[in-house]
Amino acid sequence: MKILIVSDTHRKNENYMKALQQAGELDLVIHLGDIEGSEYTIQEAAGCPVEMVAGNNDFFSDLPSEKTLQIGKYCVMITHGHHYYINMGNEMLKKEAIVQGADIVMYGHTHKPVIERSDGIIAINPGSLSYPRQENRKPSYIIMELDAHGEAGFELKYVE
Numbered sequence: 001m002k003i004l005i006v007s008d009t010h011r012k013n014e015n016y017m018k019a020l021q022q023a024g025e026l027d028l029v030i031h032l033g034d035i036e037g038s039e040y041t042i043q044e045a046a047g048c049p050v051e052m053v054a055g056n057n058d059f060f061s062d063l064p065s066e067k068t069l070q071i072g073k074y075c076v077m078i079t080h081g082h083h084y085y086i087n088m089g090n091e092m093l094k095k096e097a098i099v100q101g102a103d104i105v106m107y108g109h110t111h112k113p114v115i116e117r118s119d120g121i122i123a124i125n126p127g128s129l130s131y132p133r134q135e136n137r138k139p140s141y142i143i144m145e146l147d148a149h150g151e152a153g154f155e156l157k158y159v160e
Contacts, residue, residue, distance in 0.1 A: 001027045001028070001071070001072060001145065001146040002023070002024075002025065002026050002027050002028075002143065002144075002145050003026065003027060003028045003029070003030060003071065003143070003144040003145070004019060004020065004023045004026050004028070004029045004030070004046075004141060004142075004143060005029075005030045005032070005106060005124060005126045005141060005142040005143070005144055006019060006029070006030070006031050006032070006126050006129055006141045007031065007032035007033060007034065007055075007080070007107075007108025007109070007125070007126050007127070007128060007129075008032075008033070008034045008055070008108050008109070008111055008127075008128035008129065008130060008131065009031070009034065009035060009036075009038065009042070009128075009129050009130050010034050010036050010057065010128075010130045010131065011035070011036040011037060011038050012129075012130040013038055013041055013042070013045075015129040015130060015139045015159045016042065016045070016129050017045060018159045018160070019129060019139075019141045019157070019159055020045055020046065020047075022157065022159070022160060023141075023143060023157075026046065026047070026048045027048055027049075028048055028049050028050070028051065028071070029042070029046040029048060029049070029050045029051070030050075030051045030052075030069075030078055030106060031050065031051070031052040031053075032053060032055070032078060032079070032080055032081075032106055032107055032108035032109075032125075032126065033052070033053050033054055033055025033056070033057075033058060033063075033079075033080030033081075033108050033109070034055035034056065034057045034058060034080065034108065034109070035052060035054075035055065035058055035061070035063075036057055036058060037058075037060075037061075039052060039061070039063070051067060051069060051078060053065060053066055053067055053078050053079055053080055054080065055080035055082065055108060055109065056080060056082040056109065065079060065080065065083060066078060066079035066080075066083075067079075068100060068101075068102065071104075071144075071146070071152075072146045072150045072152070073103075073150050074103045074104050074152060075100075075101050075102045075103050075104070076102060076103070076104045076105075076106060077096075077097045077100055077102040077104070077105045077106070078105075078106045078107075079093070079105070079106075079107050080107060080108050080109050081093055081107030081108060081109040081110070081125075082109045084096060084107075086107055086109050086110055087109070087110060090105075090107070090114070090116070090123050090125075093105055093107060093123070094118075094119055094121050094123055097121055098119070098120060098121055102121065103121065103122065104121065104122040104123075104124060104152070105121060105122070105123050105124070106123075106124045106125070106126075107123070107124075107125050108125060108126070108128070110125060110133065111127060111128035111131055111132055111133035111134075112125065112127055112132075112133050112134045113125055113126055113127035113134060113140045113142065113156050115142065115154045115156060122152070122154075124142060124144070124154060126140060126141045126142040126156075127139075127140035127141070127156075128140070129141060129159065136158075138158040138159070139158065139159040140156060140157065140158050140159070141156075141157055141159070142154055142155065142156055142157065143155045143157055
């Protein structure tokens with residue numbers, strides 16, 4: 001199973017389209033918020049199921065602020081993260097995800113990519129496809145793949 005994880009496109013969808021093209025065939029797309037009205041575009045371009053949550057800039061969206069998904073053997077909590085003071089660190093969010101029974105928590109909002117395994121949980125942030133804030137300032141996303149044994153692997157990628 002191959003999953004594209006993106007966030008913070010802010011209605012600038014060119015890099016999302018490039019990420020789709022670079023990723024190839026997908027089983028699922030997860031968008032972690034700040035879609036800003038591009039839900040239909042995100043969904044239609046994917047060519048596979050799409051899960052989305054609302055971000056702090058999705059003012060008129062009826063998307064939920066968080067969801068729990070089952071991906072293979074993993075319980076995955078997805079959220080934008082702004083309700084968990086994510087700019088101050090991801091500790092509060094990881095604790096909440098563990099309380100909810102999640103193995104993996106995925107969030108956005110900071111525009112900085114994270115792949116972190118600690119405290120009994122995997123924390124994933126794909127960064128931003130429109131306004132990256134990490135040192136190299138490259139638009140980023142994450143590919144999650146489940147191997148033949150159902151184990152999750154994560155790879156940080158940049159839009160070429």
